[in-house]
Amino acid sequence: MKLGFAASTGGGFNFHEIRNLYITTLGNVRVQKAVDKANANVNDQVTYTVNVTNDTPAILNNVNFADTLKNGSGTPLVLGTDININSITFNNNGSAGTTAAGFTSGTAKTSGFTNPWNTTLNMTASSTASFTIVGTILTQPTDNIVRNTVGIDPYLSGITDQDLTNNTSKVETTVLTT
Secondary structure, three states, X not given: OOOOOOOOOXXXXXXXXXXXXXXXXXXXXXXXXXXXXXXXOOOOEEEEEEEEXXXXXXXXXXXXXXXXXXXXXXXEOOEOOOEEEEEEEEEOOOOOOOEEOOOXXXXXXXXXXXXXXXXXXXXXXXXXXXXXXXXXXXXXXXXHEXXXXXXXXXXXXXXXXXXXXXXXXXXXEEEOOO
């Protein structure tokens, strides 16, 4: 793939600025995660937002999605002991063909969680699916870190994702000493 820009002002000169340009590969699907608190205390609630984007002009089925909460040493946190997941809300952002197995768009799921938790996404062309995960920190984890990592695998969707660097995303919250 090649990309070029050209402009002309005749005999004069001028500076041209290009902003908010996003260039990606064909067949790209990507994930991005954010957390509302970089620092938290025990018993604080944290909210994670995950966006999965289908940048392709094709419908993608069977995109595997996995989300894991770990401590600073990389050991998965124990639900009910280290952390609680209070709710997970899926949002198809107005694209009815975008679905997540086990979820209804806009309706919070409040039970039946595991760590890690998984689902399968079906996504319409050029769409974004979002998850909002709300949890409560119950204890101070090893190394005082709650690390939340999400990964997607579009292998079964039928596309070849040439940029695998944006198929995982992680955020960390430091749990302050009490």
